[in-house]
Amino acid sequence: MVHNQQAAALDNLFTEQRSFPPPPGFAEQANVTAEAYQRADDDRDAFWAEQANRLDWQTPFSQVLDWSDAPHAKWFADGKLNASVNCVDRHVDAGHGDQVAIHWEGEPGDSRTITYAELKDEVSKAANAFTELGLKAGDRVAIYLPMIPEAIVSMLACARLGLTHSVVFGGFSSEALRSRIADAEAKLVITADGQFRRGKAMPLKRAVDEAVAGDDSPVENVLVVRRTGIDADFGDKDIWWHELVQRQSAEHTPEFFDAEHPLFILYTSGTTGKPKGILHTTGGYLTQVAYTHDAVFDHKAGQDVYWCTADIGWVTGHSYIVYGPLANRATQVVYEGTPNSPHEGRHWEIVDKYKVSIYYTAPTTIRTFMKWGKDIPARYQLDSLRVLGSVGEPINPEAWMWYRENIGRGRCPIVDTWWQTETGGIMISPLPGVTDTKPGSAMRPLPGISAAIVGDDGQPVGNGGGGYLVLDKPWPAMLRTIWGDDERFRDTYWSRFAEQGYYFAGDGAKYDDDGAIWLLGRVDDVMNVSGHRISTTEVESALVSHPSVAEAAVVGATDETTGQGIVAFVILRGEAAAAAKEGDDDAAAAHITELRNHVAKEIGPIAKPRQIMVVAELPKTRSGKIMRRLLRDVAEQRPVGDVTTLADSTVMDQISSGLTSGG
Ligand code: WTA
Numbered sequence: 001m002v003h004n005q006q007a008a009a010l011d012n013l014f015t016e017q018r019s020f021p022p023p024p025g026f027a028e029q030a031n032v033t034a035e036a037y038q039r040a041d042d043d044r045d046a047f048w049a050e051q052a053n054r055l056d057w058q059t060p061f062s063q064v065l066d067w068s069d070a071p072h073a074k075w076f077a078d079g080k081l082n083a084s085v086n087c088v089d090r091h092v093d094a095g096h097g098d099q100v101a102i103h104w105e106g107e108p109g110d111s112r113t114i115t116y117a118e119l120k121d122e123v124s125k126a127a128n129a130f131t132e133l134g135l136k137a138g139d140r141v142a143i144y145l146p147m148i149p150e151a152i153v154s155m156l157a158c159a160r161l162g163l164t165h166s167v168v169f170g171g172f173s174s175e176a177l178r179s180r181i182a183d184a185e186a187k188l189v190i191t192a193d194g195q196f197r198r199g200k201a202m203p204l205k206r207a208v209d210e211a212v213a214g215d216d217s218p219v220e221n222v223l224v225v226r227r228t229g230i231d232a233d234f235g236d237k238d239i240w241w242h243e244l245v246q247r248q249s250a251e252h253t254p255e256f257f258d259a260e261h262p263l264f265i266l267y268t269s270g271t272t273g274k275p276k277g278i279l280h281t282t283g284g285y286l287t288q289v290a291y292t293h294d295a296v297f298d299h300k301a302g303q304d305v306y307w308c309t310a311d312i313g314w315v316t317g318h319s320y321i322v323y324g325p326l327a328n329r330a331t332q333v334v335y336e337g338t339p340n341s342p343h344e345g346r347h348w349e350i351v352d353k354y355k356v357s358i359y360y361t362a363p364t365t366i367r368t369f370m371k372w373g374k375d376i377p378a379r380y381q382l383d384s385l386r387v388l389g390s391v392g393e394p395i396n397p398e399a400w401m402w403y404r405e406n407i408g409r410g411r412c413p414i415v416d417t418w419w420q421t422e423t424g425g426i427m428i429s430p431l432p433g434v435t436d437t438k439p440g441s442a443m444r445p446l447p448g449i450s451a452a453i454v455g456d457d458g459q460p461v462g463n464g465g466g467g468y469l470v471l472d473k474p475w476p477a478m479l480r481t482i483w484g485d486d487e488r489f490r491d492t493y494w495s496r497f498a499e500q501g502y503y504f505a506g507d508g509a510k511y512d513d514d515g516a517i518w519l520l521g522r523v524d525d526v527m528n529v530s531g532h533r534i535s536t537t538e539v540e541s542a543l544v545s546h547p548s549v550a551e552a553a554v555v556g557a558t559d560e561t562t563g564q565g566i567v568a569f570v571i572l573r574g575e576a577a578a579a580a581k582e583g584d585d586d587a588a589a590a591h592i593t594e595l596r597n598h599v600a601k602e603i604g605p606i607a608k609p610r611q612i613m614v615v616a617e618l619p620k621t622r623s624g625k626i627m628r629r630l631l632r633d634v635a636e637q638r639p640v641g642d643v644t645t646l647a648d649s650t651v652m653d654q655i656s657s658g659l660t661s662g663g
Helices: 004-013 036-041 044-052 085-095 114-131 151-160 174-184 205-212 281-296 315-328 346-354 363-372 397-407 486-494 536-544 572-581 584-603 628-635 649-657
Strands: 100-105 111-115 140-144 163-168 188-192 194-197 200-203 221-225 236-241 262-268 276-281 306-307 331-335 358-361 385-391 414-417 451-454 467-469 503-511 519-524 525-528 532-535 549-559 563-572 611-614 658-662
Touching: 036 044, 044 281, 085 114, 085 151, 100 151, 111 114, 114 151, 140 151, 140 174, 151 163, 151 188, 151 262, 151 315, 163 174, 174 205, 174 262, 174 276, 174 584, 174 628, 188 205, 188 414, 188 572, 200 205, 262 315, 276 281, 281 315, 281 385, 281 414, 306 346, 315 331, 331 346, 363 397, 385 397, 397 414, 451 503, 467 519, 486 503, 519 525, 525 549, 525 563, 525 584, 532 536, 536 549, 536 563, 536 584, 549 628, 563 572, 563 584, 563 628, 572 584, 584 611, 628 649
Parallel strands: 100 331, 140 163, 140 188, 163 262, 188 221, 221 236, 306 331, 306 358, 358 385, 385 414, 563 611
Antiparallel strands: 100 111, 194 200, 262 276, 451 467, 467 503, 503 519, 525 532, 549 563, 611 658
8 A cells, every 4th residue: 555655755754763842932832732632532522612612603502513424524513603703703893903814915016914804894895795796695606816815805705695615726727617616506706817927917817718608607707806907808797896896885794604504615636537526614614723723823813923825725725824814813924926936035035024923834835945945045034933834745854854944943843734625624733832743744633633543454553553544533624525426425535444434534644653643645546746636537537638648647756846746658549649659759749748738728737747658558457457556666767566467567668668758
C-alpha cells in the first residue's frame, strides 16, 4: 500500500529526532491547555455542547449528536441559528461594529478596509438583492469569483437566506463550472468581469457565458461584479452587481434555520472522473470551524491579525477565511493575488503592513519561498508573527524547518493541520500552547476528535506501525452526504471499514515511537498538486476526450515544489500517431502543448500535466488494469519495479526505451 515514494519519504521522516516545545510564555496565555484532551474524552457530548455554545442559537438545542442513522449524523438537530448572524451581526450588536473584519489587498495594489458594521451592511444588501431575484431558502447559488470582498459577502448573504452556496474555484474551466452548476442545479451564478492574475487582467465572465449557454441550463441569472474593467458581453440573464446590490436597503431581518440546514456544497475530486459534491450543514460545521480556529491558531479577537492565504474556492477558504474566523470576530487579511506579484516579497510586505500575527499557508507555497531564497523574507521585520500554520499536504521536515527559521524566526509554534473537504474542519494538529511539535508531523487528533491508524483488516496498529487513517467517531463538521449521490457517499467513505463503522479518509499514515501521527499522502488515485486534489481519472478522461488520444494513463510523480506533478502517458491514434512515428520533433512538441492546453480547457490550468509521454502501449495486468506503480517508476526516473503481473512483460522495456517526452 505504501508507494515507493512514500517509503523514501518515510526513511527520511523516521530519522527525525527534533522536537520543539511551545515557546516560553506562549503556553501561559494559550486559549486551550492540555486538560482539554481528557475533558473531551470523558464526555464528548458535553465537550461539543460547550463548543456549540460559542455560537448564538435562536433556538437552543437539546440533543448534541444523533448517530442513530449512521453514517448520517445529526448534530444539535433541534437547534436553530443563522450562520451569517453568527459571523457578522452578533459582533456588531456586541459593540464591535468598528472593528476591522477584512483588510483586503488587491493584486494591483488597491486595498479596502471593511469593518464588521460595513460587512453587515454589505451582506444585508446582497441578501436583499438575492431575494429580489426570487431566490428562496434551499435554492443553490454558484459562486465563481476571484478573491475579492464580494466573494465573502456573497457566501454570507447565501447563508443568511438559507441558500446553499457552491463555490467554484476561479481557476476552473467553463466545462468544470458547467458540470458543477448542472449537478447542483444552481439558479444564480455570481461572477466578475475578470480577475487579476500575476499582474494581468484575465477574463472570467466569458467562462460563465459558455457554462450557462443552452436552453437546459438551470441558471436564471448571472450577477457580475466589475473588478477589472475587461469587456463583458451582457445577455438577458446578466446583471451588474453594482446596479442591483448597491441600491438595496442595508437593513435585512434574518430568518433562522435548523442546525442541519444545508450550508454549502463544495466539489472535490474523487477516484472517478466525476467530482463529488460534498455537503455541509450549518450548526455542527460552524461549531467545529469556530472551535478549531480558536484552539489551533490561539486566536484572540480584537488583538490578532489573522491571514489564511487560501482561495475561497477550496475548503480552507470556506472554513478558515469565511466561517471560522468571522464567527470568532477575527480581523483578517484577504489577498487577491499571487505571492510574486509584483515581487517575491509581497507576502512579507503584507505581514509587516498589517502586523499579521497568525499566518496559515500550504507547504507548496513554503517550498516556493524556499526556492526564491531566504534573503527575501530577511528583508522584512516579521516581528508581529506568533503562530504559523500549514495545510493541504504533508509538509516535509526541510520545509517545516525553513518556515520555522526564516518566517517564524525560531519564535513561532508551527501547527501542521490535517483535514479534508469532507471533514469540514481541522482534525489532527498540534495545539500551539500545548504540543511539542516535530517537523513534518501533524501530531495527534484535537480534543473532541478521534482518529486511528488501521491495517487492511481494520485492526489498529501500534506505535511504529503504519496503515490507513480512519476517523472512528463522528465529528460535528463531518460531511452529511454527497449531493445527489448518497450511495457514493456510503461507498467512498463507509464501505472500506463497514464492519467497524469507520470513516475511511483515503490517506496513509504512521505512528512514530511516541505515538505521533505522520501523514503519508493518498492511498487512492487522487493526486495532490500544490495542495489541490485532482484525480488521475479526471485528467485521463480529459485527455481521451481529445480526438488524437486513444488511451491515457496519469500518475502523480513526486515534485520538489508542488508535492506531486501530473505525468501522463498517452497512446495516440490517427494522424497524430503517424506523425509521432515519423519522428518529427517539432510537430510532436506542438502536439503535446495542444494536449496540455486541452486538459486546461477541460478542467482548469491546475490540472495541466507537467509532462506528457507518448507511448505505444500501457502496462496492464491480465485483467486489464493499468499498473500505475510502474508508470510512477518511469515518471520518477527510478528503475522499474516488479513486472511479473503484467500481461505483456516487455511493455515496460518498450516504454522506457522508446519515450517521446515533452511538455
Ligand atoms: C491532504 C484540504 C498531510 C490529505 C484541507 C487529505 C494533508 C487531502 C494535510 C485533503 C496535512 C491535507 N498533512 N496531508 N496537514 N492536509 N492533506 O480536501 O491527503 O483539499 O486527504 O482539503 O489533502 O484535501 P482537501
